[in-house]
Amino acid sequence: MTLLILSSRYVDVILQLIDKAGDFVSDDIWFRVVRFVTNNEDLEPYVALKAKEYLDKPAIHETMMKVSAYLPGEYNHLLARRPGCSHKEIFCIIH
Numbered sequence: 001m002t003l004l005i006l007s008s009r010y011v012d013v014i015l016q017l018i019d020k021a022g023d024f025v026s027d028d029i030w031f032r033v034v035r036f037v038t039n040n041e042d043l044e045p046y047v048a049l050k051a052k053e054y055l056d057k058p059a060i061h062e063t064m065m066k067v068s069a070y071l072p073g074e075y076n077h078l079l080a081r082r083p084g085c086s087h088k089e090i091f092c093i094i095h
Contacts, residue, residue: 011043051072073090
C-alpha cells in the first residue's frame, strides 16, 4: 500500500512538472511516465483519472496533451463506469 502511495505521488509530481514546464520537458519524460504506469498495474485507474482531469482543462501544453491523451485512451475501460468518462466522452475530449 505504501508503495502505491509513493508511486502515485511520483506520477503526480511528474504530471505537474509537464503541466507547468511543458516547453522544457523532453518527450523522454512523458515516455517514462507511460512506461512507469504500464509496469505498475495498480496505478492505471488513478493515472487515467488524473490524465482526464488535465484533459478537462481549457488549455494544456502539447506535451501534456500527449501524455493525457495516451493514458485515458489506453486505460479508458478503467474509467468507463465513472460519470463523464464513457468511451464516447473520452474520445470527444481527446478529439
